Amino acid sequence: MSEENIKLLKKAGLKITEPRLTILSLMQQNQNKEEVTHFSAEDIYKMLLEKGEEIGLATVYRVLNQFDEANILIRHNFEGNKSVFELAPEEHHDHIICVDCGKVFEFNDEVIEKRQKEISAERGIKLKTHSLYLYGKCNNIDTCDENNK
Numbered sequence: 001m002s003e004e005n006i007k008l009l010k011k012a013g014l015k016i017t018e019p020r021l022t023i024l025s026l027m028q029q030n031q032n033k034e035e036v037t038h039f040s041a042e043d044i045y046k047m048l049l050e051k052g053e054e055i056g057l058a059t060v061y062r063v064l065n066q067f068d069e070a071n072i073l074i075r076h077n078f079e080g081n082k083s084v085f086e087l088a089p090e091e092h093h094d095h096i097i098c099v100d101c102g103k104v105f106e107f108n109d110e111v112i113e114k115r116q117k118e119i120s121a122e123r124g125i126k127l128k129t130h131s132l133y134l135y136g137k138c139n140n141i142d143t144c145d146e147n148n149k
């Protein structure tokens with residue numbers, strides 16, 4: 001049980017419970033993996049099962065919603081997909097999503113970031129936050145081969 005996470009939950013005003021700590025550390029363990037860092041509630045539920053954790057799907061949903069409200073996680077509602085969650089990143093990034101296999105690519109482009117602020121400012125808006133999602137077909141041969149023929 002990590003001291004850091006206990007502090008993090010307390011700071012977020014959440015009581016320390018076993019499911020909360022378990023789900024939080026599971027997301028952290030997967031954070032730096034190349035491939036998948038955006039998980040649906042079902043993904044997390046399955047990973048917990050594989051680890052022999054007995055946390056029900058309803059609890060997973062509840063904990064994810066609480067983490068979302070506490071800004072520990074960010075929820076994305078990618079088009080045509082279920083909500084996915086990722087740990088709140090330290091630096092902003094945007095997403096490209098493959099509409100076929102659901103693979104998520106992250107990017108951060110200075111020019112796009114700058115232009116969004118300028119376009120908002122031209123309309124008298126001080127930009128606070130934004131979500132930019134691009135949708136396409138990736139070139140993953142295993143899952144998306146059909147689309148590239």
Ligand SMILES: [Zn+2]
Pocket residue numbers: 098099100101102103137138139140143144
């Ligand atoms: Zn794909």
Ligand SMILES: [Zn+2]
Pocket residue numbers: 038086093094095106
């Ligand atoms: Zn992301």
